[in-house]
Amino acid sequence: MSEELNTPGYEIPPEMQGQVAITTLDKIYNWGRRSSLWPLMFGLACCGIEMICTAASRFDFARFGMEVMRPSPRQSDVMIVSGTVTKKMIPQIVRLYNQMPEPKYVVAMGACASGGGPFKEGYNVVSGVDKYIPVDVYIPGCPPTPQALLNGLIALQKKIDKQSIKEVRWYQKEPIEAIPIPVLGPDIMDPREYASIREYAQGKLESESSSAAVPAEEAA
Amino acid sequence: MSELTTIVENTLETRFPEVVVRDERKGYEGFIIQAEKLVEVVTKLRDDFGYDYLSSVTGVDYLPEGKMEVVYHLYKSTGGSALVLKAQTPREVASVPSLVPVYPGAELQEREAWDLYGIHFEGHPDLRRILMWEGFHGHPMRKDWQEAYYEEDSKPYKSRWPDGEVWRSEDKNTFHKNVDYPAGFDPETWVPDGDASLYAGLGRVVKPGNGGGLGTEQVVVNMGPQHPSTHGVFRMVVTLDGETITALKPVMGYLHRNHEKIGERNTFLQNMPFTDRLDYLSSMSNNFGYALAVEKLMGVKPPERAEYLRVIMAEFTRISNHIWAIGFLLNDLGAYFTPMLYAVEERELILDIFEAVSGSRMMCNYFRFGGVARDLPEGVYEKIRKLVYDRLPRKIDELDLYLTNNEILRSRGEGVGILTPDQAIAYSASGPLLRASGVPYDIRRADPYSIYERFDFDVAVRYHGDIYDRYMIRLDEVRQSLRILQQAVRDMPEGPIQEGKPQYQVRVPPGEAYGRVEGPKGELGYYVISNGKPNPWRYHVRAPSFVNLTPLEIMCVGNKVADSVAILGSIDIVLGETDR
Numbered sequence: 155m156s157e158e159l160n161t162p163g164y165e166i167p168p169e170m171q172g173q174v175a176i177t178t179l180d181k182i183y184n185w186g187r188r189s190s191l192w193p194l195m196f197g198l199a200c201c202g203i204e205m206i207c208t209a210a211s212r213f214d215f216a217r218f219g220m221e222v223m224r225p226s227p228r229q230s231d232v233m234i235v236s237g238t239v240t241k242k243m244i245p246q247i248v249r250l251y252n253q254m255p256e257p258k259y260v261v262a263m264g265a266c267a268s269g270g271g272p273f274k275e276g277y278n279v280v281s282g283v284d285k286y287i288p289v290d291v292y293i294p295g296c297p298p299t300p301q302a303l304l305n306g307l308i309a310l311q312k313k314i315d316k317q318s319i320k321e322v323r324w325y326q327k328e329p330i331e332a333i334p335i336p337v338l339g340p341d342i343m344d345p346r347e348y349a350s351i352r353e354y355a356q357g358k359l360e361s362e363s364s365s366a367a368v369p370a371e372e373a374a
Numbered sequence: 375m376s377e378l379t380t381i382v383e384n385t386l387e388t389r390f391p392e393v394v395v396r397d398e399r400k401g402y403e404g405f406i407i408q409a410e411k412l413v414e415v416v417t418k419l420r421d422d423f424g425y426d427y428l429s430s431v432t433g434v435d436y437l438p439e440g441k442m443e444v445v446y447h448l449y450k451s452t453g454g455s456a457l458v459l460k461a462q463t464p465r466e467v468a469s470v471p472s473l474v475p476v477y478p479g480a481e482l483q484e485r486e487a488w489d490l491y492g493i494h495f496e497g498h499p500d501l502r503r504i505l506m507w508e509g510f511h512g513h514p515m516r517k518d519w520q521e522a523y524y525e526e527d528s529k530p531y532k533s534r535w536p537d538g539e540v541w542r543s544e545d546k547n548t549f550h551k552n553v554d555y556p557a558g559f560d561p562e563t564w565v566p567d568g569d570a571s572l573y574a575g576l577g578r579v580v581k582p583g584n585g586g587g588l589g590t591e592q593v594v595v596n597m598g599p600q601h602p603s604t605h606g607v608f609r610m611v612v613t614l615d616g617e618t619i620t621a622l623k624p625v626m627g628y629l630h631r632n633h634e635k636i637g638e639r640n641t642f643l644q645n646m647p648f649t650d651r652l653d654y655l656s657s658m659s660n661n662f663g664y665a666l667a668v669e670k671l672m673g674v675k676p677p678e679r680a681e682y683l684r685v686i687m688a689e690f691t692r693i694s695n696h697i698w699a700i701g702f703l704l705n706d707l708g709a710y711f712t713p714m715l716y717a718v719e720e721r722e723l724i725l726d727i728f729e730a731v732s733g734s735r736m737m738c739n740y741f742r743f744g745g746v747a748r749d750l751p752e753g754v755y756e757k758i759r760k761l762v763y764d765r766l767p768r769k770i771d772e773l774d775l776y777l778t779n780n781e782i783l784r785s786r787g788e789g790v791g792i793l794t795p796d797q798a799i800a801y802s803a804s805g806p807l808l809r810a811s812g813v814p815y816d817i818r819r820a821d822p823y824s825i826y827e828r829f830d831f832d833v834a835v836r837y838h839g840d841i842y843d844r845y846m847i848r849l850d851e852v853r854q855s856l857r858i859l860q861q862a863v864r865d866m867p868e869g870p871i872q873e874g875k876p877q878y879q880v881r882v883p884p885g886e887a888y889g890r891v892e893g894p895k896g897e898l899g900y901y902v903i904s905n906g907k908p909n910p911w912r913y914h915v916r917a918p919s920f921v922n923l924t925p926l927e928i929m930c931v932g933n934k935v936a937d938s939v940a941i942l943g944s945i946d947i948v949l950g951e952t953d954r
Contacts, residue, residue, distance in 0.1 A: 195602050196600055197606060198606070198607060198629065199606070199629055199631075199651075199654065199949065199950055200651055200654035200736060200737070200950060202606065203654055203655060203736065204735075204736065206714075206718075207718060207722070210711075210714065210715055210718035210719075211715045211716075211718045211719040211722065212718070212719070212722045225601070225602040237629070238629060238631045240627075240628060240629060240630055240631060241552075242506070242507055242627050242628050242630065243599060243607055243628040243629070246599055246600055246628075250600060266631075270552070272636075272647070272648065272651070273631040273632065273633075273636065274523065274543065274552070275521060275523045275524075275525075275543070275552075275632075275636060275639070276521065276552075276631050276632030276635065276636055277514045277521040277522065277552075277632055277635065278505075278506065278514075278627075278630045278631065278632055279552060279631050279632060280551075280552060281523075281543070281544060281551065281552045285551055296737060297654075297736060297737070299735065337561075337564070337566055338507045338509065338510075338566055338567075339509065339555075339559075339561060339564045339566065340509060340510060340511035340555055340556050340559060340564075341510070341511065341522070341553045341554055341555055342553060343553075343555075343561055343564075347549065348561040348562060350548075350549070351549075351555055351559070351561045352559075352560055352561060352562070354548050354549075354555060355555045355556065355557055355558055355559035355560070356558065358555075358556075358557040358558070359557035359558035362557050
């Protein structure tokens with residue numbers, strides 16, 4: 155990085171070489187952000203254990219500036235969704251996501267967080283956290299090895315490197331809407347889908363009553 | 375079956391004529407008891423026959439016969455095999471008397487049976503849903519209840535095999551999600567439960583000031599599900615008077631991933647990798663219990679070398695689990711990450727061995743019915759030898775030296791979170807939690823399985839039943855595991871590792887079996903019912919992390935709120951197993 159800073163493509167007077175660095179605002183801003191990604195301390199399931207291993211003795215992701223795990227969403231930059239997301243848990247996850255300040259990133263760690271994984275068919279399992287919150291990096295594996303998690307986080311760093319202050323969503327004029335928190339009904343309900351849920355349930359009622367009516371007519 | 379058990383069984387029928395009848399179905403064991411007389415019979419069994427430990431309570435849905443069955447596994451805390459009792463009830467109005475007055479340890483398990491099967495337990499003090507939320511439609515483990523992504527009753531699904539057509543379940547669902555709603559449901563009028571019934575059960579009291587002192591009001595504090603000290607997504611709701619806990623309710627289900635429902639759709643072998651994900655810190659041990667249960671049904675026995683490999687892997691799991699638990703307990707006590715780093719270092723070495731034999735660090739999927747999946751690769755035996763004879767004993771002594779007399783550990787651990795032996799047995803505590811309370815009950819000795827009789831080791835026991843003893847007992851157990859490992863490594867014979875040919879589809883005769891092992895966290899039991907098909911009819915996991923939470927409240931009440939974190943840490947739960 156320091157080499158890049160000293161060769162910006164501009165002429166630097168010889169007496170100032172090595173003392174002045176010229177770069178773009180985007181580069182230095184992204185460099186600062188990508189080098190101190192603080193994850194939310196938040197383990198869901200098996201993948202959480204591998205996340206701890208990644209933080210611990212052998213793999214040590216402090217080398218990449220990520221060692222400060224914050225238990226509070228207010229102080230964290232990246233949410234590593236490490237494990238199976240259940241319907242009972244998704245309201246809390248969405249709430250935590252809403253509570254994180256921008257800029258924020260989401261890493262879906264492992265098969266379950268990415269798409270349901272081996273538990274996809276389960277009645278209490280959300281098939282991928284991206285059904286509710288936007289995901290930046292998906293990491294395959296069940297669970298991903300610590301190396302895979304590191305690779306995913308480095309991929310996230312690369313993504314950050316490419317962002318530009320002019321375009322990022324958190325510097326736009328329009329306010330960023332919070333994601334509506336799902337409600338625990340007879341099944342998990344997204345408040346944005348209330349109309350279609352009612353329509354579906356009504357349709358189901360009608361088809362049930364009509365199929366119940368048919369044998370009665372036949373009998374008559 | 376021991377002689378003693380036979381005597382009890384013979385007298386049971388004569389003492390309770392017509393109330394107790396032997397279960398004559400093929401492959402079944404135990405007794406069927408008239409539901410109305412259940413409490414009377416088990417009280418007698420507990421007081422006169424010494425069956426003081428209720429291990430497992432579970433429901434079974436016999437859909438074709440139109441009835442529900444509740445299955446109880448009773449043990450004596452002095453050792454011996456199980457007494458299996460069953461109570462039957464019609465499916466439509468399923469109701470049996472609650473056993474909580476006799477065995478308080480039934481509380482959470484009965485709530486689970488209510489939640490998943492809709493069996494009403496009459497007289498239960500707090501019968502609410504436990505794994506799902508209040509308001510969820512239906513009781514999902516019932517055989518006629520279908521999930522949103524339902525395809526067929528059993529795997530392999532025709533869409534995948536033999537046709538091999540692949541499609542995404544999302545594309546077939548109206549909402550492109552794993553959801554379904556009852557007919558005629560209107561979301562606008564829905565009022566979520568919002569934990570109202572949970573808070574109602576906590577009994578908040580407002581104490582008015584008595585002239586001199588200040589009036590105090592009790593405060594309800596929610597810890598979790600996202601909380602750094604709850605070891606995952608566990609939630610404790612505590613009522614506080616000042617800083618002192620007056621009531622506590624565990625809330626779980628945030629990681630309920632439908633292990634049992636999926637398990638009943640899977641074939642027998644397909645369940646093996648799912649057991650890895652129960653207690654994801656000790657997958658080898660989970661494999662062990664399931665393999666034992668199914669082998670009981672199939673009537674096969676693994677060859678010698680496989681038995682030794684199994685014991686070696688299970689004991690390694692225990693060591694890695696216990697040092698992890700110690701590291702995290704210290705973390706909870708405020709030592710932050712330092713002891714953890716020492717523990718993880720050793721655990722990584724054990725994981726290297728798991729990776730070498732099974733291909734995966736954590737999800738080993740190593741056991742097979744009648745053997746194990748692979749033999750030791752080249753060079754691994756030497757690695758194991760070095761670990762168990764040299765490195766691990768040294769490192770355990772090191773942990774002991776650094777931690778055991780630590781001022782903070784002693785002052786926060788000694789005398790805090792006490793569980794007396796009587797309480798421990800009554801509340802169905804198991805594993806280190808039970809043994810730290812002075813009950814020397816270890817399934818490896820009390821009801822030996824596999825080849826544990828051959829090894830020379832002591833059952834670790836401590837007598838104070840506090841946090842400090844629960845820490846100490848883990849060190850003791852690691853040392854005993856090392857003794858077993860040293861003997862197993864020394865005596866392991868050469869030979870085959872699988873009885874017969876390895877098969878994808880095993881033939882399991884009809885019947886029931888309960889396989890239990892002394893897992894690192896306690897008694898891990900698998901209750902499996904086969905009806906001769908390729909899939910289990912019932913597949914239930916008696917999870918130690920789940921049942922060990924029953925006495926959490928009595929351990930915490932009277933202590934400070936900060937201690938509840940340490941007490942929970944000393945039970946050592948894993949949410950994958952608690953919620954399944």
